[in-house]
Amino acid sequence: MEDDDVDVRVLVVIVPRPRDLVAARDAHWYRVPVARAPRVLAFDQLAFYQTAAFGADRWLVRYRAQVVQVDVVVRRELLPDEPQHPRADARYYRFVLGPLIALPVPVPSRRFRRVTFIPTTLGRLLAARDLVDVRQSDVDSAPSWDGVWGAGIQRRRR
Amino acid sequence: MIRLGVAVRVFGRGGLCTGEERRVVGGQHLSVRLLQVRDVLRYLVDHRIACYRLADDLLVSPAAVAAVPIEREFDASRSLLRELGAFVCAHDLRLTVHLGMRCLLSAQDAGVAAYAAAMIMAQARLLEALGMGSEGTIVAHVGGACGDPAAALQRFAARFERLPVGARGRLAIELESHSFGLAALLRLHGMVGVPVVLDVLHFQLNNPERMGLGEALGLALATWPRGVRPKVHFSTQRTEGHVLPAGRTGRPQVFAPRLGHHADFINPFEFAALLVAARGVVPFDVMLEAKAADLALLRLRADVQRFAPEVAGLLG
Numbered sequence: 001m002e003d004d005d006v007d008v009r010v011l012v013v014i015v016p017r018p019r020d021l022v023a024a025r026d027a028h029w030y031r032v033p034v035a036r037a038p039r040v041l042a043f044d045q046l047a048f049y050q051t052a053a054f055g056a057d058r059w060l061v062r063y064r065a066q067v068v069q070v071d072v073v074v075r076r077e078l079l080p081d082e083p084q085h086p087r088a089d090a091r092y093y094r095f096v097l098g099p100l101i102a103l104p105v106p107v108p109s110r111r112f113r114r115v116t117f118i119p120t121t122l123g124r125l126l127a128a129r130d131l132v133d134v135r136q137s138d139v140d141s142a143p144s145w146d147g148v149w150g151a152g153i154q155r156r157r158r
Numbered sequence: 159m160i161r162l163g164v165a166v167r168v169f170g171r172g173g174l175c176t177g178e179e180r181r182v183v184g185g186q187h188l189s190v191r192l193l194q195v196r197d198v199l200r201y202l203v204d205h206r207i208a209c210y211r212l213a214d215d216l217l218v219s220p221a222a223v224a225a226v227p228i229e230r231e232f233d234a235s236r237s238l239l240r241e242l243g244a245f246v247c248a249h250d251l252r253l254t255v256h257l258g259m260r261c262l263l264s265a266q267d268a269g270v271a272a273y274a275a276a277m278i279m280a281q282a283r284l285l286e287a288l289g290m291g292s293e294g295t296i297v298a299h300v301g302g303a304c305g306d307p308a309a310a311l312q313r314f315a316a317r318f319e320r321l322p323v324g325a326r327g328r329l330a331i332e333l334e335s336h337s338f339g340l341a342a343l344l345r346l347h348g349m350v351g352v353p354v355v356l357d358v359l360h361f362q363l364n365n366p367e368r369m370g371l372g373e374a375l376g377l378a379l380a381t382w383p384r385g386v387r388p389k390v391h392f393s394t395q396r397t398e399g400h401v402l403p404a405g406r407t408g409r410p411q412v413f414a415p416r417l418g419h420h421a422d423f424i425n426p427f428e429f430a431a432l433l434v435a436a437r438g439v440v441p442f443d444v445m446l447e448a449k450a451a452d453l454a455l456l457r458l459r460a461d462v463q464r465f466a467p468e469v470a471g472l473l474g
Contacts, residue, residue, distance in 0.1 A: 009173070038203075039197065039201070040174065041196065042175055042190065042197050047364050068190075069190065070187075070189040071189060071234065072237040072238055072241045084461055
């Protein structure tokens, strides 16, 4: 599969501050606290929702990146300049990323400002006109291999 | 208490990646595949499913094809392996592996047998890294009969004894539907002590001694070492035909299902018979081999409660 296949699974994640996007771009990592990680965390790519802290570039998704590798580290290892931070010993999933890829058209969030983790696909992300368009139901994400079902059971749409 | 397990696939939660549908974009690192396992395990815990068969290709990556040593990926994944291992221990999960049909320790070809031994050792290492003690079982078929089953058993026994202790202690052999039945595997157990996995459907298909299920179950369970929960496989024979669309003949063709082909779900009445046979024996785990995987497990729990409440209490 090519990395621009529309079925590539993408997780929209939040980058609270510009330095978090700098880390993704220059140091090629993104972190998710182990204690607050969503139930489904394994995705092919991450797409980065930029908060109000990004000024004129706020409330939109502009970049995505391939997930190359994952490990678990403590915060002080990720942010060595904050060794006394209250959560310095907290554990994080560190996603090692490929280069940032700009979306052809950034996806704004005109209604929802508080975004956490949104599972989607690359096809949905590229076609979205607003972040609300990228959400997918469990039915859409359920597998539909005809060969799996011995009796030819077809997936039902709700 | 009999615990139920699912093999590889899960359908009950969208977005989970397991074996067949695992995406490969330029080659997935082992850690990315382990994160997929993490997601599945969380789902299983949510549904009180205690046993899970890992995909046998978890350690085989395109990187291996590109000659990047799996060793490097293994080392880079240590922190995630520890994280997963802690989760497995905290929730008392049992992770197992089933080797592919080409992984034959009994093969006449020494190269094929060497590959099988390498896979067994690699899978043993993975299970250990995931926090699995002795119940992290690696299930294999003996295979390799090629007209001389006695020789195949001898080859298996000799190569089994050359495996490192850690790998040898995890290996178990499964009844086959056509060649090595229970009697042959009990002989192999007598030779080298390898435990036997009773696959109930394979037993029904390959039971020349006309042994009863209860007796077979007792004999198979007795091959497992003290302190290790035995493992049993259960499936229902598919009865739906396969339909080939109309071709040149102008008529669709219907083919009977192959013997040993698994049904989508589990026949609860057949399973209740296993539970009846299990009364009074040591606790064991049952890996359900149904195409609907976790959906079949959840349905079976409800069905047993409804149709065989007198034995439903045996189920964990």
